[in-house]
Amino acid sequence: xxxxxxxxxxxxxxxxxxxxxxxxxxxxxxxxxxxxxxxxxxxxxxxxxxxxxxxxxxxxxxxxxxxxxxxxxxxxxxxxxxxxxxxxxxxxxxxxxxxxxxxxxxxxxxxxxxxxxxxxxxxxxxxxxxxxxxxxxxxxxxxxxxxxxxxxxxxxxxxxxxxxxxxxxxxxxxxxxxxxxxxxxxxxxxxxxxxxxxxxxxxxxxxxxxxxxxxxxxxxxxxxxxxxxxxxxxxxxxxxxxxxxxxxxxxxxxxxxxxxxxxxxxxxxxxxxxxxxxxxxxxxxxxxxxxxxxxxxxxxxxxxxxxxxxxxxxxxxxxxxxxxxxxxxxxxxxxxxxxxxxxxxxxxxxxxxxxxxxxxxxxxxxxxxxxxxxxxxxxxxxxxxxxxxxxxxxxxxxxx
Numbered sequence: 001x002x003x004x005x006x007x008x009x010x011x012x013x014x015x016x017x018x019x020x021x022x023x024x025x026x027x028x029x030x031x032x033x034x035x036x037x038x039x040x041x042x043x044x045x046x047x048x049x050x051x052x053x054x055x056x057x058x059x060x061x062x063x064x065x066x067x068x069x070x071x072x073x074x075x076x077x078x079x080x081x082x083x084x085x086x087x088x089x090x091x092x093x094x095x096x097x098x099x100x101x102x103x104x105x106x107x108x109x110x111x112x113x114x115x116x117x118x119x120x121x122x123x124x125x126x127x128x129x130x131x132x133x134x135x136x137x138x139x140x141x142x143x144x145x146x147x148x149x150x151x152x153x154x155x156x157x158x159x160x161x162x163x164x165x166x167x168x169x170x171x172x173x174x175x176x177x178x179x180x181x182x183x184x185x186x187x188x189x190x191x192x193x194x195x196x197x198x199x200x201x202x203x204x205x206x207x208x209x210x211x212x213x214x215x216x217x218x219x220x221x222x223x224x225x226x227x228x229x230x231x232x233x234x235x236x237x238x239x240x241x242x243x244x245x246x247x248x249x250x251x252x253x254x255x256x257x258x259x260x261x262x263x264x265x266x267x268x269x270x271x272x273x274x275x276x277x278x279x280x281x282x283x284x285x286x287x288x289x290x291x292x293x294x295x296x297x298x299x300x301x302x303x304x305x306x307x308x309x310x311x312x313x314x315x316x317x318x319x320x321x322x323x324x325x326x327x328x329x330x331x332x333x334x335x336x337x338x339x340x341x342x343x344x345x346x347x348x349x350x351x352x353x354x355x356x357x358x359x360x361x362x363x364x365x366x367x368x369x370x371x372x373x374x375x376x377x378x379x380x381x382x383x384x385x386x387x388x389x390x391x392x393x394x395x396x397x398x399x400x
Contacts, residue, residue, distance in 0.1 A: 013293020033092035097204030099296025207301035251284025294321030
């Protein structure tokens with residue numbers, strides 16, 4: 001039986017279990033995928049969106065990854081990287097990148113290692129991983145990550161044959177159709193399908209960005225997603241939980257039915273411009289296969305498309321993660337274009353640390369599309385809790 005020390009973090013509602021593998025190795029390389037469902041499982045594990053593993057950037061670490069995973073034909077160049085960011089999905093697959101995860105790691109490195117800023121390797125499963133800068137703001141509790149410059153999604157993630165290029169980095173798609181049963185949309189339309197269009201961009205993860213006010217064939221459904229009209233009024237026929245249900249339906253449908261375009265799945269963002277420098281966003285994340293409270297690579301994808309296509313003079317955008325703001329009223333992600341790349345900044349929360357006793361029990365890794373986390377229920381046996389929850393204004397509310 002192994003004890004695995006871990007740190008539980010959250011950033012805008014994205015919550016993670018972080019394991020520090022820089023000093024001690026708790027698992028062999030292939031065992032990290034086995035541990036991921038135990039870390040993420042809310043009923044029989046710790047409970048989180050994703051498992052994050054922080055490793056030292058050494059040639060030996062790369063050799064071990066290459067031998068087991070076979071991601072690369074040639075070993076990546078470590079360059080100035082000091083750490084390696086690994087993130088695993090609930091089914092054990094390794095993800096590419098995560099803005100909120102990197103922001104939590106920035107705070108973790110400051111707390112545990114005294115590191116104020118550093119370079120970290122991400123996008124490990126790609127042929128050429130990226131090296132990004134992360135750090136802590138000395139004047140506040142904020143942390144930041146420089147996600148670089150958004151780029152066109154790799155062919156392995158978004159097939160060019162199904163997309164229309166807008167420019168060197170953004171693709172357009174306009175032939176997506178979501179089908180419904182006869183009663184699903186009855187209050188709003190007699191139609192049993194929703195046609196939509198949107199933009200595809202890669203920000204460390206592939207994102208499909210939709211502006212429902214203009215990209216839905218049934219635009220009145222946009223108000224149901226955001227819970228208010230553009231003038232701030234309650235929309236007609238407002239149905240409790242309908243917005244969350246609709247996002248889940250669209251996200252799962254695209255990931256199931258459009259695999260010929262998005263073979264590894266794609267995260268789907270639903271955005272609305274709210275003034276000249278503020279954007280509302282909700283995100284269905286691939287891999288997790290559900291809507292999360294926020295997504296920072298999605299925040300960048302939305303902000304980048306707004307800046308590139310709608311408001312070209314804009315260099316700074318405040319993004320409001322709508323689901324997170326239903327529980328944390330002042331949650332926001334600041335996105336800023338700088339000379340060395342696009343920076344995102346927000347406030348991560350260190351929740352607690354503990355020791356997981358790994359009994360090597362196997363958990364079934366089913367993709368349950370309709371499962372949604374509400375309040376975290378942690379498996380607390382043998383945990384040594386060190387709660388540091390801040391006193392943010394909180395509001396518990398169901399999805400409107």
